Amino acid sequence: MLKLPEGMERVWIMRAKGMREVDIAEALGISRQAVNKALKDARVKLFEAFFAIAETFSWDVVRVNAEKGFAVFSGKVLGKRVRVYAFYLPGKGIKAFFGEDVPDYILQHALEVGIIKKPEKEGLIKALES
Amino acid sequence: MRLKLSAFPVRGAPLFFLAVSLIGGALGVLIQAAKGENFAWVFPYLLVFSAPLGAELNGKELVLLHGFGLIRERIPLDSIEEVSILSRLEHGTVARHFRAYAALWVLLVAFAVVYLLLPGEKNPIGAYFAPLVISMYTVLFLILMLPRKRRIVYLSAFIALAFLVLYPLVFIGPETLLPGVVFGFFILWAVRTFQSEELILLVADGKSYLLAYRDGNEFLNLLRRVANAQAP
Numbered sequence: 001m002l003k004l005p006e007g008m009e010r011v012w013i014m015r016a017k018g019m020r021e022v023d024i025a026e027a028l029g030i031s032r033q034a035v036n037k038a039l040k041d042a043r044v045k046l047f048e049a050f051f052a053i054a055e056t057f058s059w060d061v062v063r064v065n066a067e068k069g070f071a072v073f074s075g076k077v078l079g080k081r082v083r084v085y086a087f088y089l090p091g092k093g094i095k096a097f098f099g100e101d102v103p104d105y106i107l108q109h110a111l112e113v114g115i116i117k118k119p120e121k122e123g124l125i126k127a128l129e130s
Numbered sequence: 131m132r133l134k135l136s137a138f139p140v141r142g143a144p145l146f147f148l149a150v151s152l153i154g155g156a157l158g159v160l161i162q163a164a165k166g167e168n169f170a171w172v173f174p175y176l177l178v179f180s181a182p183l184g185a186e187l188n189g190k191e192l193v194l195l196h197g198f199g200l201i202r203e204r205i206p207l208d209s210i211e212e213v214s215i216l217s218r219l220e221h222g223t224v225a226r227h228f229r230a231y232a233a234l235w236v237l238l239v240a241f242a243v244v245y246l247l248l249p250g251e252k253n254p255i256g257a258y259f260a261p262l263v264i265s266m267y268t269v270l271f272l273i274l275m276l277p278r279k280r281r282i283v284y285l286s287a288f289i290a291l292a293f294l295v296l297y298p299l300v301f302i303g304p305e306t307l308l309p310g311v312v313f314g315f316f317i318l319w320a321v322r323t324f325q326s327e328e329l330i331l332l333v334a335d336g337k338s339y340l341l342a343y344r345d346g347n348e349f350l351n352l353l354r355r356v357a358n359a360q361a362p
Contacts, residue, residue: 040208047210051354061350062218067211067333074218130221 002049003093004042011035012042013090016068016113043067046088053094059084063128068113072128085128100125131187135349136327137194138274138340139180140231142203144196148180149234156241159259185341187356192332194339205334207356212333215346224274227331227338235271239264257301262313265290269317273324280325287321 004012014024021039025032043066050064050071059075062083069088074081077098086096087106097106100121107119116123139148151173158170179197186193194203216222225232242263269290272283291314298306328346332339343349 043211044208047213048354048358051350060218060347061213061215063212063214065212065214065333072219126221129219130223130226 002045002052002088003091004045004088008038008042008045009090011038012046012069013113015039018114049088049094050086053086053096057084068115070110070115070128083129085125131352133185133187133343133349133352135185135194136182136342137185137196137203138182138228138231138342139196140228140340141337143201144180144182144203145231145234147176147197151176151180152234152238153241156238156245156263160245187352189356192353194341203339205332205339207353209334210332210353211335212331213350213353214331215350216329216331216340218328218346222329222331223276224329224340227333228340231340232271232275235267235274239267239271242267258298258306261294261297265294266313266317266320270320273321274329283321283325287317291317 003009011024011028014027015021015035019027021032021035025035028035046066046069047064050066051061053059053071054061054073057073057075059073061071062074063070063072065071071086073084073086073096075084076082082098084096084098085102086094087109088094089109095106097103102121102124104119107116107121107124110116110124110127111119116127137144139145154173154176155170158173162168162170179201181197183195183197183199185195191207192205194205195201196203214222216224242260246257246260246264269283269287272279272286276282294314294317295307295310298310324342327342327344328349330341330343330346330349332341341349
């Protein structure tokens with residue numbers, strides 16, 4: 001399971017929460033170029049991780065957002081077409097969920113990175129699907 | 131690598147040329163009719179600069195081509211933040227990501243409605259061009275804005291076809307029948323083409339791009355293969 005290197009992950013999560021590159025650089029005491037490079041590398045790694053999951057389970061990719069670290073897949077399970085939602089969680093890696101079976105800690109994470117403004121499942125699904 | 135891909139003129143220079151061409155064309159006909167000067171024919175030619183001409187995918191970037199390849203939009207692969215197949219999303223709409231582009235289409239339909247309501251007997255702009263513009267733009271607008279709502283698109287295409295053929299037939303005469311049918315076939319072609327291609331949203335460095343490609347999976351695999359080659 002993919003986990004971003006610690007320093008890269010710290011930069012990525014700060015950006016996902018909406019901080020500007022220049023503010024991240026100032027907060028971490030590194031150059032803006034280093035922040036930019038870390039973000040680019042993080043995005044490439046996240047894209048590859050989400051695509052690898054889709055390939056492993058033969059799911060179709062519907063959406064991959066490396067900025068906020070989530071993906072939407074469409075796949076077949078026991079002959080039924082299902083939606084799968086995956087999130088990159090700092091320190092934990094990628095967690096995937098079927099349909100609307102999204103636990104509360106994912107809602108909290110989605111709130112923190114600005115995918116949703118209120119901790120509601122319907123709101124999260126709509127945000128992921130639009 | 132050259133890709134047979136359509137990049138919509140949703141931003142930058144291609145959107146500028148599209149807007150000048152369509153708004154200029156719509157207003158130009160009206161000004162021309164009032165002043166008698168013949169200049170409105172210039173505007174449709176500007177459409178060429180917004181027309182997509184495929185894309186190039188090299189080791190580091192995706193280059194979208196417009197207007198004979200004179201206008202190039204370069205997207206570094208490591209700057210891509212999001213890839214979505216809009217036509218696979220439950221609530222995917224183009225309007226949410228491309229407000230200026232959506233507003234342009236709405237404005238054009240509004241222009242056409244105004245033309246339709248223009249006073250005067252045998253007003254060819256109102257009775258002939260307006261149904262043409264309303265029908266074609268409405269169908270294209272719905273195809274782009276509601277890529278997953280096939281029933282709505284097919285129903286609107288049927289209504290648009292009937293309006294396009296019948297309105298000029300009633301208000302002008304049978305001589306409008308043949309061109310009406312020809313433009314009707316264009317509507318059918320547009321619906322069929324857009325329903326068989328997938329609409330792809332690409333966000334890179336905060337800028338959104340809209341692409342159409344025959345197979346979303348194939349496009350994603352191509353991007354992935356090229357991006358992997360330069361992965362850290």
